[in-house]
Amino acid sequence: MTDSWHPRRANRALSYRNYRLFLSGAIVSNSGVWVQMIALAYVIEHLTDSGTWVGLGAVMQTLPAVVFGMVGGWLGDRFPRRIMLIFTNSAQALIALVFSAMWAWGVDRPVAYIALGALTGCVNGIQLPAWQAFVSELVPRGALLNAVTLNSAQFNAARAVGPAVGGVVLAIGGPAWSFLVNALSYVPAVMVLALIQVPRKEPTTGGERSNIFTDAIAALRFVSTHAGIRRAIMTAGVIALLGQPIIHLVVIFADDVFVVDEVRYGILAAAAGAGAALNTPFVITWGSRASRSRLVGLGWPVYGIALLGFAVSPYYWLAVVALAVVGAAHIITASTLNTVIQLQVTEALRAKVLALYLMTLLAGLPIGAQIQGALADVVGPRYAVGGAGVLLAVIALAWVSSGRTKVLDLQ
Template sequence: MQDSAFRQSIALLGTRRFGTFWFASLLANIGTWAQQVAQPWLLLSLGASPFLLGLDAFALSAPVLLLTVVGGALADRADRRRTIAYFQSIQMLCPVLLVLLLVTGAVQPWVVIVLSLVVGITDALSMPSFQSIVPSIVEREQIPSGIALNTTQFNLSRILGPALAGVLMASAGLAGAFAVSALSYVPFILVALWVLPRTARAAPGARLLDHHQLWAGVREVLHEPGLRGGLTTVLATATLSAPLLTFCPVLVKEVFQGSAGDFSTALGAFGVGGLIGAIGLLALDPHRDRRPLSTWFATAYGAIVVLAALNRWAWVLPALLVLAGVAMTASNASVNALLQSSAPPHIRGQTVSLFMLAMRGGMALGSLVTGATVYWWGVRDALLINGVAAVAVHLVIGRFWLRAPLPRQAS
C-alpha cells in the first residue's frame, strides 16, 4: 500500500500543470532561501543586535496577522494568477533594491527591515492564492500527495538555496545572493500567468472584499474542532519552536564563532530534514488520520529546541537541525493536508489563510518575543525556555485535539 501511494504521488510530477508549477516553485524558493541566508548575515555584518534580527523576522511575518484573511478572500474571489503575479512582481523589486544599495554602499539596517515589511505584506496578500493552487490542479484524493510533493520541493530548496548562497557570498559577495533571489521570481510569475487555471472574478457590482462573507468563512473553518486543533498546533510550533531557525545565525556566529558558510550549512541541514519528512509523507495512505503524526512531531520539535539550547558542540548543531526539519515538516504538512482536504472549495482560500496566519503570525510573535529574551538572557536560555514551553503546550493541545471528531471531507 505504501509503495503504491508513493508511486501515485510521484506520478503527479509527470503531469503538465503540476509538474511545471512544481519546478517553477522550486526555482523561486531556491532564490528565496539564498536571500534568507544572506539577509541575517548582512544585518549582523552591519552591527545589528539580536533584537534587530528578531525585528527583521517580525517585519517579514507580522503582516500576516492583519492581512492574510484579506489574502484568503482574494484567493476565493479574485483571479489567483493575477493576484500572484501582481504581488510577486512587487516583491521581486526588494532584492533588486538591496543589490543596488550594496553596490553603492548605502545599505542600512532600517532599510533591510522596511523591505522585509514590504515582502511580508505582499506575501500575506498572495500566499493564500499560492497555497490553494495545488487543490485546484489535482483531484481531491490527490490533495495530500500534491501538498507533500510541494513540501518536498520547498525543502529541497532549503538545501540548494543555502548551498548556492554560501558559494555566491564567498565569490560574488552578498549582492550575488540577492541578485539570484530577484531573478528567481521571473519563471514563477510566468508560470502563474500561463499554467495556473483562471478563476472567476466577483460578479460586476459585487464587493470583492465583503467583510460579512470574509468573517463568515473564518467562522465556518473554526467551527470544526478538528480543524481548530490543527491550527492551534501550527500556531504553537511557529511561536515557540520556529525561533530556533530565526536565531540560528546568532548561535553560529556568537556561540560557536562560525562563518557565513557554517550558517548556510546549518540551514541546509534543516532543509535535508524537511526533505526527508516530506518524502516520508508521500508514502502515507491519503485517507490516514494525520493528527497523531502532527502532534507527536510537533512535540518532538520542542524537545529538539531544548537539545539545541543545551548543545555545546558546533558539529552537533547541523544534526539537530536535520531532526528539526523532519519534525516541523511532518507536523505542519499533515495539518495543511487535513485543512485543504476538508475545506469546501468556496472557502479553501480562507482556510489556507488561517493556516498561514497561524504559521507566519506565530513566527512573527515568536521572533519578536524571543528576540527580546535573547537580548536580555542570551540565545541559549531563550531557546531553552521556548523548547520546554513547546513540549508542554503540545501535550495539552494533543490531549483535546486527538479526541475531537475528524473533519468532514470536502466534496
C-alpha cells in the same frame, strides 16, 4: 479513517502537467527566497550586532503579511489565482533588485533594510493564500493530500538548497549578489505560471453586498464551527510561536555560539530544510496510511525535543544534526496541518480560510522571534531557544495525550 495508499499513488500529483510545472517553478523561487533571507539576517546582524534587531527584522518581514493576509485570501477567492501569482512574483523580483542596489551603493542603515523587508511582507500576505489555494486547481481532490505534501516538500527542499547556496554566495560575492540571485530566481517561476493552463475561475463568493469584511466574517464563522480546522490552526500557531523563530535566530548561533564563517552559517541554516527533504519520502508513503492525528502526535513532540537538543549542543556538527531533526519533524506537522484544512474547507472559502491559517503562522513567527531574540540578548541564545523547545514539547505531549488532536482526522 485513513487515506488509502498504493505505491503507485506515492507521487500521484506529479502525473499532472500543471502541477509539475508549478512545483518546478516553486522550488527555484523559494530557494532564492532563502538565499535572500539569510543575507538579510546577516546584514542586520552585521550592522547592529544585536539579537533584538534580528528579531525586529523578522517581525517586520512577516507582520505586514499578517495584516494583508485576509486581503490576499479575499482576492484569491474572487480573481484568477494564476494571474495574481504572476504579478506578486514579479513584484518580489523587483524588491530583491532594490535590496541588491542598496547594499551595492553602501546603504548602511538597518532601518532601510527592515523597511524594505516590510514591503516584502506586504506582497507575501497577498501572495501566500492564493499560492496555497492554487494547488487545488492543479490536481483532482483525490490527489490533493499528495499534492499538499509535495508542496511542503518543495518548500523544505528549497529551505535546504537555498541557505547552502546562500552561504556560498554570501561568502564569495556578499549580500548584493545574494539579493540578485533571489531576483533572478523569480524568472522561471513567472515563466511556468504563464505556461500553466487551468479553466477560467469564476468568483466563488460574491454578490453585490459581498466585500472583504463580510467574507472575512464568513471564514471566521466557518472555522469556529469546524473543530478539525480550528485545532489545526491553533496547533500551527503554537509551533510558529515557539519552534519556527529558529529560522531567524540561526545567525546568532553562527556568530556568537559556534563562531563560524558564512559558508558554515549557510550549512547551519540549511540543515532544517535538508532534514525535511530527507523525511519527505516517509511522509508521502507512511503518511498516506497513518491518521493525521498520529502524524502530528509524532512530529510535534519531536520538534520541541530536537529544538532543545540544538540549543544545548556543545558542537557545531551536532547542532547541524539537531536542526535536521527539527526539519524532519516540521514537514510532518506542516504538511499534515495544511492537508487537514485543504480537505475540510469548502471551495468558496478555501483561500480565505487558508489566509487565516497563514496569518496565524505569520503572526506567531515574528512574535516568537522578537521574544526569543530579546531573551538571547539577556540570558543568552542557548537558554532562549532551549526554553522554547521545552515549552513546545510539553504543550505537544499534553495536547496529544489528552486526545485534543483527534479532530484532525475528521473529513
